[in-house]
Amino acid sequence: MTGSLARFVLVGGTTVAIDAVVYQLLLLADVPHGWAKALGFVAGAVFAYVANWRFTFRGESHRWSLVAFVAVYLCALGLNVGVNALVLAVLDDGRTWQVAAAFLVATGVSAAWNFLGMARFVFRSPAGDPQHQEVARRHD
Numbered sequence: 001m002t003g004s005l006a007r008f009v010l011v012g013g014t015t016v017a018i019d020a021v022v023y024q025l026l027l028l029a030d031v032p033h034g035w036a037k038a039l040g041f042v043a044g045a046v047f048a049y050v051a052n053w054r055f056t057f058r059g060e061s062h063r064w065s066l067v068a069f070v071a072v073y074l075c076a077l078g079l080n081v082g083v084n085a086l087v088l089a090v091l092d093d094g095r096t097w098q099v100a101a102a103f104l105v106a107t108g109v110s111a112a113w114n115f116l117g118m119a120r121f122v123f124r125s126p127a128g129d130p131q132h133q134e135v136a137r138r139h140d
Contacts, residue, residue: 007056008115011048016107019044023103033099037084037106038077045073048114057123065122072117080110 023040027033049069087102 004056004119005115008052008118011051011056012111012114014051015044015048016111018047019107020103027099033088034081034085037081037103041077041080041110045077048073052118052123057118068122069118072114072122075117076110076113079113080106082106083109 019040021040022043023036026036026039031039049066053065084102084106087105088098091098091101
């Protein structure tokens with residue numbers, strides 16, 4: 001799990017950078033926070049699918065990987081946009097540091113969800129394959 005987690009962090013950092021750049025560009029274009037956050041997240045998600053499939057989990061996908069990825073990311077999108085809005089509502093002023101804080105908290109929550117979802121459902125190793133252990137296997 002350590003290797004895939006390190007690769008996930010690298011891919012995740014790049015995904016967050018894509019999300020942040022798109023988000024900020026859309027805010028500069030006067031797109032409302034919710035839409036800007038959602039579109040930035042989706043831009044990062046497209047990159048994340050390909051990078052996690054090919055690099056993080058080394059192409060270990062099953063025939064439903066794309067469907068599972070979309071399901072995991074739709075949940076993450078809801079968490080990301082919702083947490084972002086919640087933090088902005090709590091901080092209440094929309095200053096630059098508050099927008100950045102909301103972005104970081106939302107990103108952390110959705111990143112944790114994404115790793116677990118991808119390791120468990122999207123790019124899991126085939127059952128019974130001794131060459132590939134499940135990325136986030138349970139320790140009983």
